[in-house]
Amino acid sequence: MAAIIEIKDLSFSYPDGKRALSGINLTVYSDEKIALIGANGAGKSTLFLHLNGLLNGEGQISVKSLPLIKKNLAQIRAVVGVVFQNPDDQLFSPTVFEDVAYGPLYQGLDQQTIRTRVERALCDVGLSGFSQRNPYHLSNGEKKRVAIASVLSMQPQILVLDEPTAGLDPRARRELIALLSELPQTMLIATHDLELARQLTPRTVLMNAGSIIADGSTDQILEDKSLLLEYGLL
Amino acid sequence: MQDFYRQQASPIHKLDARVKLILALAFIFFLNLTPDGAWPALIIFLTVSFSIAIISHLGIIFVLKRSLIALPFFLAAFPLIFSGKSPHLPLQILPNLTIFYSPAGLQRFITIALKAWISVQAAILLTATTRFTDILTALQQMKLPRLWVTVIGLMWRYLFVISDEVTRMLHARSSRSAAAPGKAKGAGTLFWRARVTGNMAGSLFVRSIERSERVYTAMLARGYDGQLPASSTVPLTNRARLVIATGLLGLLLLWLFSLLSTS
Numbered sequence: 001m002a003a004i005i006e007i008k009d010l011s012f013s014y015p016d017g018k019r020a021l022s023g024i025n026l027t028v029y030s031d032e033k034i035a036l037i038g039a040n041g042a043g044k045s046t047l048f049l050h051l052n053g054l055l056n057g058e059g060q061i062s063v064k065s066l067p068l069i070k071k072n073l074a075q076i077r078a079v080v081g082v083v084f085q086n087p088d089d090q091l092f093s094p095t096v097f098e099d100v101a102y103g104p105l106y107q108g109l110d111q112q113t114i115r116t117r118v119e120r121a122l123c124d125v126g127l128s129g130f131s132q133r134n135p136y137h138l139s140n141g142e143k144k145r146v147a148i149a150s151v152l153s154m155q156p157q158i159l160v161l162d163e164p165t166a167g168l169d170p171r172a173r174r175e176l177i178a179l180l181s182e183l184p185q186t187m188l189i190a191t192h193d194l195e196l197a198r199q200l201t202p203r204t205v206l207m208n209a210g211s212i213i214a215d216g217s218t219d220q221i222l223e224d225k226s227l228l229l230e231y232g233l234l
Numbered sequence: 235m236q237d238f239y240r241q242q243a244s245p246i247h248k249l250d251a252r253v254k255l256i257l258a259l260a261f262i263f264f265l266n267l268t269p270d271g272a273w274p275a276l277i278i279f280l281t282v283s284f285s286i287a288i289i290s291h292l293g294i295i296f297v298l299k300r301s302l303i304a305l306p307f308f309l310a311a312f313p314l315i316f317s318g319k320s321p322h323l324p325l326q327i328l329p330n331l332t333i334f335y336s337p338a339g340l341q342r343f344i345t346i347a348l349k350a351w352i353s354v355q356a357a358i359l360l361t362a363t364t365r366f367t368d369i370l371t372a373l374q375q376m377k378l379p380r381l382w383v384t385v386i387g388l389m390w391r392y393l394f395v396i397s398d399e400v401t402r403m404l405h406a407r408s409s410r411s412a413a414a415p416g417k418a419k420g421a422g423t424l425f426w427r428a429r430v431t432g433n434m435a436g437s438l439f440v441r442s443i444e445r446s447e448r449v450y451t452a453m454l455a456r457g458y459d460g461q462l463p464a465s466s467t468v469p470l471t472n473r474a475r476l477v478i479a480t481g482l483l484g485l486l487l488l489w490l491f492s493l494l495s496t497s
Contacts (some may be wrong), residue, residue, distance in 0.1 A: 016236070054405045074413035074420055082409040088441060089399070090406040092434040102407075102430065107414035108421020136440065154412060 001029040004158060004186055005051065005063050005080075012046060012057030012210075020046040021057055021210045028158075033187040035197035035218060038207035039232035044190035045085070047207070048160050051188070052080045063158070078107065081156030081185075085163045087135075087143035096122070096138075096146050097131035103154035121153040125179060141172030145179070152183075159185040165193045194222055194233065206231060238361035246290035246363045250474045251372035257481040258360040262353045264485045268492040270345045275492030280348070283355040290363050300358045307350035314339040314346070366390055375467045381460075392449070396442055403434055 005028040012021040021043050028034060036044050049055040051063070053073045061068040063076045084090050093099040100121050104114045122128050125145040130138075135146050144164060151159065164180065165173045173193075180187065181200055189201060197204050197218050204221045206214040208231045214221055221227065228234040241247075246254070265279050287297040316322075318339015326332045361369070370390075374383045407430070411420050450458075470478075 049405065052409055054408055074411075074418065075415070076412075077409060078412035078415060080409075082406075084402065084406050084409075086402065088437075089402040092403060092407070092430070092437045094433060098433075103410040103412065105426065106411050106420045106422050108417070109414060136437065150410065154410060 001031070003027050004030045005188075006061070007050075008060040010047075010050060010057050010059035010061060012050065012055060019210055021050075024059070024210075024212060026205065026212065026215070028186065028188065030157075031184075031186055032203060033201040034189070035201040035204045036188060036190045036207060037192065037194065037197060037204060037221075037233055038190075038213075041209075042207040042231075043210040044207055045162055046210075048082060048162055048188070048190060051158075051160055052077045052082055078154060079156055080158045080160060081151035081154055083147050083151050083159065083161045083164065085166060087140075087147040090147045090150060091135040091143060094134060095131065096127070096133050096135050096149075099135055099146060100131070100150045100153045102150060107154070117153045117155070118149075121149040124152055124183070125149045126175070139172070141168050141176065144168065144172070144176060148179070157185060159183065159187045161187065161189045163191055163193075164189060165191065165196055192233070194228075198222060206233075208232075237366070238358070239365050240292055240296075240362045242291040242363075244290040244363070246286060246359075249363075249477065250470060251364050251368035252375060252470060253474050253477050253481075254360055254364050255369060255372045255376070256478055257485075258356050260482055260485050261356045264489040265352055265356075266349055267489055268345075268349070269496045271341045272345075272492035272496045274495045275488055276345070276348050276352070278488055278491075279352050283352055283359065286359050287355075290359065292359070292362055296362075297355050297358055300362075301351055301354045304351045304354040307354075308347045311343050311346040311350075314343045318342055388449075392442075392445070395445070396438070399441065400438065403438065407434070 005026070007024055007026040010021055010024040011019075013019045024043075024047060036047070038044050046055065050057055050061060050068075053068050053070075053076060063079055066072045066076060068076060091099050093102065097118055100118045101114050104117050109117070118131065119128070122131060125148050127142065127145050127149065130142070130146070135143060138146065148159075148161075148164075161180070164176055168176060173196075177196055177199055180189070187201070189196070191197060201218055204214075204216065204218040205212055206221060206227070213231060214224075214227065225234060261279075261282070265276075268275050268279070283297070284294050287294050315335050316333070316339065318336030320336065322334040322336050324332045325335050364372075367387075370383055370387050373386070374380060413420055
């Protein structure tokens with residue numbers, strides 16, 4: 001398997017001096033599905049914001065062997081699709097169609113391709129026929145799916161999801177997990193939902209206070225109750 | 235977005251918020267009553283501002299950097315150079331281009347620019363040396379209607395929440411602003427990009443309104459009846475009164491001086 005994301009010795013502090021990441025080393029291989037678990041404030045979201053250059057810490061990151069520098073940002077953002085925790089932050093258009101079409105439109109694709117991509121993405125998340133709805137008036141679970149579709153329409157190779165099941169009712173959560181398990185992309189999922197990790201991701205990375213504490217098979221890590229208890233996951 | 239307050243152990247930081255608020259307002263008031271072209275007085279006003287910057291350990295550089303926010307005011311006064319009182323004198327810019335400017339207008343422009351710049355410095359010094367909650371308490375103690383103080387306080391509190399929201403929305407948009415494979419940059423017309431930005435502003439507006447309704451419901455749930463409890467008023471110390479009196483007297487003298495020193 002080829003490495004698709006390589007992070008070497010990544011550290012980051014917020015402008016107010018709060019240290020958010022220190023010495024992160026992580027390699028993600030093609031087609032892997034990885035859960036990133038850790039208590040609130042462990043640095044999961046901060047790490048995600050580095051994967052497509054929204055934040056710039058010290059250290060090296062490369063995506064598909066492209067170093068993450070300003071010159072490559074536009075290409076890397078086409079490869080790494082980030083689905084944010086709060087769909088309202090991501091959905092800003094009056095219709096679902098326009099939101100899902102934002103990425104392809106920005107890429108300057110032709111009208112026909114855009115339409116096909118949007119239909120395909122909405123179909124993938126099970127929302128065909130929603131294209132003229134206002135995203136603001138959808139249910140939470142539907143908003144989540146539109147947010148995922150708005151990233152899928154860019155056909156990224158890597159999907160980065162920040163707490164995809166947070167705030168969903170049991171059925172919406174179950175359906176979302178089923179959806180994610182069908183998508184072929186390499187996945188990095190930040191979550192508190194250990195059950196999701198068990199069902200979806202063979203590999204788990206445990207973070208605490210900006211560092212990686214454990215990185216291994218999901219079964220092994222979830223087996224270790226004292227470890228989970230120590231880092232606030234049980 | 236960052237808080238304006240800068241923690242330092244300086245005599246200015248330790249002053250009662252009411253003293254600083256009254257003197258800052260009086261400073262801005264007298265500064266703006268200064269007539270056009272009273273250069274010596276304006277220089278003294280600037281010196282006072284710089285001195286406070288040094289005494290409060292903030293430093294002149296810090297104040298200068300933040301005071302760049304006054305630049306738009308300069309722009310607003312700029313036309314005065316050409317539309318000011320007669321006479322208008324010719325000014326040759328290029329061999330075949332001559333424009334007419336009014337010296338009186340130019341003097342007025344420089345005065346307004348200086349006043350705006352120094353007033354902003356006073357506001358920066360006040361907010362950098364006084365916690366915002368202390369300013370609010372001071373406003374309340376100075377008998378400003380409680381509703382106003384509440385509105386200002388809530389606005390301050392939620393400004394940060396909304397600015398975080400803006401940051402997250404911009405992150406989400408940047409994440410999807412990618413180049414097609416094989417292309418160096420993104421596409422999309424300027425009109426379309428402007429429309430997307432407009433949509434973002436609109437959705438932020440709707441969300442802010444809904445948030446305000448939730449906040450209000452939560453306030454009602456905790457017994458809010460339109461009146462916030464009054465904060466206890468501690469009388470000013472004699473020393474604080476002395477500082478206010480001296481400061482006001484100094485400002486008054488400086489203003490009288492400016493009236494005399496106008497050419």
